[in-house]
Amino acid sequence: MRGFLLVATANDAGDDSSLRRLESRRFTYKELKMITNNFQRVLGQGGFGYVYSGFLEDGTQVAVKLRSHSSKQGVKEFLAEAQILTRIHHMNLVSMIGYCMDGEYMALVYEYMSEGTLQEHIEGSNRNGACLSWPQRLRIALESSQGLEYLHKGCNPPLIHRDVKATNILLNAKLEARIADFGLSKAFNSNDPHVSTNTLVGTPGYVDPEYQATMKPTTKSDVYSFGVVLLELVTGKPAILREPEPINIIWWARRQLAQGNIEAVVDGRMRGDYDVNLVWKVADIALKCTAHSSLQRPTMTDVVIQLHECIELENGRAAGDYANNFYTGSSNNDPNMSYDAYTTDQSSIMSRNSTAFDTEHNLRREPTMPTGPAAR
Template structure:
C-alpha cells in the first residue's frame, strides 16, 4: 500500500511539474521499550548484550577507528555520529551516546536488538555496538550522502537531489523499507520517527531508513499500541496518534507522507518564512 501511494503521488507531481513547465508556471520524550524483534519472532526478555549477533567494540577501539572522534558526521537525540575506519579499511559511522542525551540504555538496547535481527536492503545495517562502562555506541555502515534532509536542502557537496527520477527512487526505496517493518516482520514494527533526517543515502543515492531507538513492535496480534507518552518529531507526528495516543502503522504512513511532500516540493517539513507553517498544511 505504501509503495502504491508513493508511485501515485510522485507520478501525479511529475505530471503537474511538466504541465507547469509548459504553461511557464512559475527531540521528544522517550518511552520504555520492553520487547524486541528477532527476525520473524519477538520475545519479551532482557536480551543480554552478549547475545547480540554483531561485533562488540571497546571504547578504546572506537577511539582508534574514529581517530579519537575527530570528524563529526551529524548529531541526533542520542548523540554525535563520527566518521571511522575499521582495520580492513571499511568506512563506518559511529553513533556515540552523549552523557547529556535524554535517550538512555533502553533506547540504545532497543535499536541494537532490532538492527541485529531484521535485515532489508532499505534499512541501515548495523556492524557492531559498544557497551563499555558508561560508554554506549552503535556502529553502522557508512552512508556517504548523509541524510535526505541534507540532500534536499543542498548542503551536500553535489548540490542537492534535483532529478525527479532520483527522488522517485528514494521515495520507493524508503517505502519498501517501511513496508518491510509493517508487513515483513512478525510482529510488525512501528518506527515512530519517520522523517527526512532518518532516511540516509549512500554514494549511489540508495535510501536506508535509520534510527530505531523509538521503534515499537506490536504484541499479541493487535493492530494498535496504546501509549502513555507521545514521541516523535512534532512536524511529522500523525494528528490522530496525537489525539488518541493509539499508535498504528498509519502513524508511520502519515509521517512518510510528510517526507513525500518534502521530496515533491523541495521544501522542509516546516517552512520558515514570514510565519512558520507545516508543509502538510
Template sequence: RILTQIHHKNLVTMIGYCKDGEYLALVYEYMSEGSKLEGQCLSWRQRLRIALESAQGLEYLHKGCNPPLVHRDVKTTNILLNAKMEARIADFGLSKAFEGDNKHVSTTTLVGTPGYVDPEYQATMQATAKSDVYSFGVVLLEVVTGKPAILREVVSISIIQWARQRMAQGNIESVVDARMCGVYDVNSVWKVVEIALKCTEYASTQRPTMTSVVVQLQECIELEEGHIVEDTNDGTYTSGGSDNLNLSYDAYFDDQSIDMDKNNTAFQPEHNGKRVLAMSTGPVAR
C-alpha cells in the same frame, strides 16, 4: 534483540555494538552520502527512486518483521544514502513492536519530530502502522517541494496545509521544487502529491497502507521512465544528465526527535535553466 532481526536492503544494517563500561554504542553500516533529501537538490528521477526505496523499507517493518514494528520517527533526516545513492531507513531508537494481536502501540509519552507526528497518535497516544504512513506522506511532500515539514513564513504553516491550498487551485507547478527546472513528467509528480495527501489524511482509516504506497510509487517511476523515452525519441530533451545535479537548499531541517522545535526556514527557490515539459493545470490524459 529487535535490531538483530531486521534485515532488508532498504534498512540501515546494524553491524554490532560496542560496550565500554556504562557506555553502549550501536555500530551501523556507513552511509557516505548522508541525508541528501535535506541538503541537496536532486533530479526528479533520483527523488522518486529514494521515495520508493524508503517506502519499501517501511513496508518491511510493517509486514516483513516478526513481530511487526512501527518506526515512530519517519522523516527526511532518517533516510540515508550510500555511495550508490541507494536509500535506507535509519534510527530505530523510537521503534516499537506490536505485541500479540494488537494493531497499535500504547504509550504514555508522545514521541516524534514536530511536523511529522500523526495527529491521531497525538490524540489517542496509540501509535499504529498508519502513524508511519502519515509521517511518510510529509516526507513525500518534501521530496516534491524541496521545503521543510514546517514552513516559517509570516505565520508558521505545515507543508501539508501549504500543499493542500495550492493543489485546490489545480496548479501543480506552484507546488513543485523550482530547482528541478521543469524536468519531470507532470503525471508522475501529480500522482506523488496525491499519494502524499492521502497519506496525511487526519483519520488513519482513510490512509493507504505502505504496501499500497509502494505499488503507487512504482507506477510513478514507470510514468517517468516512459516520459523520458518519449522525449528522447522526439528530440525534446534528455534528462539523464540531471541525475548529477547537486545544488544546496537554503533550508534548515529539524533533526531533533524531541518536543523542542527549531526555527526552520523555507528556502527561496531559484529558477535556473529552461523550464520544459511541465504543465500547471493537472495530469494530461493517458
C-alpha cells in the same frame, strides 16, 4: 544520522545481558577510539549526540554516533535499537556492524552512508550542493517505502518506526535509501495494530494527529509521516515552513493544489525537468497518506504499489512511451484512497501542552482537490 556511538553514565549502563545474544561484533571503547582516530571527524549530529567517521581494520568505513551526557535518550533506546537491528535485515534498512557496552560506554556501529541524510539533499546543504533529479526522488521515495513496508509486514513481530522523517532516511554513494534510527520503534501484535504508550514521541511536522489524540500509534502513523516526506521530495521544502509564518507543509500544499497550481508546489530547482502528471500523482499519494483519519490512509503496501507505478511511468517517459499515460486521479480502486480525505477538518488536536505540535497541525478545512491537469 549515519550511525552512532552511545555514551551513558555508569548508572545508566546496567546489565548488558540483553545484548549478549547479539550476533554483531562487540567492540571495546578503546577499539572505537582507534576506529574513529579519537573521534576526530564529525559527520553530523542527531538526537543522541555527534556522529563520527571511522574505519575498521580492513579499511571499511563506518559511522559512529556519540551520545552526549545531556541527551534525554539513553539505555532504553540503545537496547531497543540494538535488538531490533540484530533481527531485521532488508536492503532499505541501515545495517548494524557492531556494538559496544564497555563500562560507562555503550555503542552501535553502522554502515557508512556517504551521501548523508535525505534532509541534507532536500535543503541543499549536502556537500556538493547538487539538486536531486525527479527520477532520483522517485527512487528514494520507493526505496524508503519498501523499508517501512518491511517493518510493518516482513518483521515478526511487526514494528512501527514512530520517527519517520527526512533526517532518518540515509543515502549511500549510489543515492540508495536506507531507513535509520530505530530507538523509538515499537513492536505490535499483528491482530491488534495499536500500541498504547504513555509518552508522545516523534518530530514536529511529522507526527500523526490521531496518534497524538489517542496516544496509540499504528502503522498508519508511519504512513502519515512518510506522506510528509513525500511532500518534501516534491516541493524541496521542510515539514514546517517558517515564512511568512510557521505553517505545516500539508496545509500549504493542499492550499496550492486546491487551486490546481502544481507548478507552485514542485521544487523549482529541478527547472521543469519532470512530467507534471507524475508530480500530481506523487502529490496525490502524499496527501492521501496524510489524511486526518487513519482509516482514510493507504497502507505502506498500497504506497509501494503506487510508487512502483510512478517509477514505471517515469521509465516510460524517459523512453518516449509516456504520451498517452497522463494522470487523472487515483489509479487505485480502494475507496479509502479518495479525495474526501483532503477535505476532513484538520483543526489541531495535538497536545495542549506543546506549542510546537499545535503549530504543526494548524490546518483548516480545504475545498475538494482537483484530480490533476489535462494531458499535455
